[in-house]
Amino acid sequence: QSVLTQPPSVSGAPGQRVTISCTGSSSNIGAGYDVHWYQQLPGTAPKLLIYGNSNRPSGVPDRFSGSKSGTSASLAITGLQAEDEADYYCQSYDSSLSGRREVFGGGTKLTVL
C-alpha cells in the first residue's frame, strides 16, 4: 500500500482532458513537500514529467501541467494523444519516525481510447 494514493486507471479519448490525482497526508504533501510526476511508457524507464508541483522540464509539452493544494496534487493532460498512453507516478517526501524518505504513489495507467 503506497503512502501516496493514485487512481489505478484513467482513460480518455484523443483530444480530451484527463486528470490524475495524488492524495497524501499531513506527513507528506500536507507538510509542504513538493510533488513531482513521472511518465513511464511501456517497457521503458520512468521519465521526469513535472517537478516542484508545476514545473515542466525542457522538452515536455505544455499539454502536461501539475498543481498542488493541501494534501493533494494533480496532473492534468490536455489534448490527449495516443502516445500519452503510459503509467504515471507522483512522488514526494514523507516524514515519519524513521526519518524523511522519498515516497511514490502506486501509479495510474492512462488508456487513450
Add this chain to the structure above:
Amino acid sequence: EVQLVESGGGLVQPGGSLRLSCAASGFTFSSYWMSWVRQAPGKGLEWVANIKQDGSEKYYVDSVKGRFTISRDNAKNSLYLQMNSLRAEDTAVYYCARKRFDWFDPWGQGTLVTVSS
C-alpha cells in the same frame, strides 16, 4: 548527453548476494546525490537508497536496511548497490537515478534482479 547505464542484475538464490553498478556520463557525477529506485514486476516504484556527493551520507528504505549498501566511486563516475541476504521480495528492476533537489532525473534503463531458487 546525460546517461546512466546499470549492470550486474541476474538470477540469484534466496540468501545470496549481488552487486549492481551504474556508469554515469555527460555530467559532473561528483556534484550530485545519486539514488537507486526499484520496481517489482507489474508493480509501482519504490525508492531504495540515496548517497551524498562525497559518500558521507547514505539513506535507505526500512526494508533493505542492514542488507543493502549504496556506495560510489567519483573517480570512476560509478554508483553501486551491494545487495546481501536477498529475498524473493527483492525481485525487481533496479534503476539508478540522479537526484536533483527533491526529484529524480534522469533514470537509467534498469537492470533486472530475480531472487528465486
